[in-house]
Amino acid sequence: MSLYRVYxxxxxxxxxxxxxxxxxxxxxxxxxxxxxxxxxxxxCTAFDLWQGVRQVEMSSSxxxxxxxxxxxxxxxxxIVLERELVLRHTQWVVADSRxxxxxxxxxxxxxxxxxxx
Numbered sequence: 001m002s003l004y005r006v007y008x009x010x011x012x013x014x015x016x017x018x019x020x021x022x023x024x025x026x027x028x029x030x031x032x033x034x035x036x037x038x039x040x041x042x043x044c045t046a047f048d049l050w051q052g053v054r055q056v057e058m059s060s061s062x063x064x065x066x067x068x069x070x071x072x073x074x075x076x077x078x079i080v081l082e083r084e085l086v087l088r089h090t091q092w093v094v095a096d097s098r099x100x101x102x103x104x105x106x107x108x109x110x111x112x113x114x115x116x117x
Contacts, residue, residue: 004029004051008037008044008094016043017094021083026056028076033057035080036087039103040094081107 001022008017017040023029029049037047037059049057084104088095 002029002051004033004049004056006033006036007048007050008040008092009046009048010043010093011045013046017087017090017092019083019087021079023079024075026051028073030057031073031076032079032083034059035076036083039080039084040087040097040100042099043093043097077107077111081111 001024003020004023005018005020007015008019010016019036021029021032023032029051033047033049037044046059047057048055048059081104084100084107088100088104094100
């Protein structure tokens with residue numbers, strides 16, 4: 001596992017949120033960053049993903065063309081849910097994202113249904 005940082009940016013390129021998380025590799029980290037950015041897309045239009053001093057990804061769109069949450073691995077979903085909950089309790093602008101609240105609730109419901117089966 002490696003430590004990654006994601007910075008969420010608004011349309012003026014200002015940082016409106018930040019998070020740090022562990023991920024297995026760059027691909028996993030990018031899936032997490034894309035999913036979190038998509039969840040905050042009402043206040044976030046782009047993100048920068050870093051591992052240490054290395055920039056992994058810089059997006060100019062909150063949505064990945066192939067973003068399919070149902071196809072994201074369970075491990076990634078668990079990390080995303082954890083990070084969404086953390087982001088909602090920060091002082092960053094993204095904490096006020098209505099879409100983040102909706103996506104967190106949707107993921108919590110999905111997780112509960114999966115555990116009930």
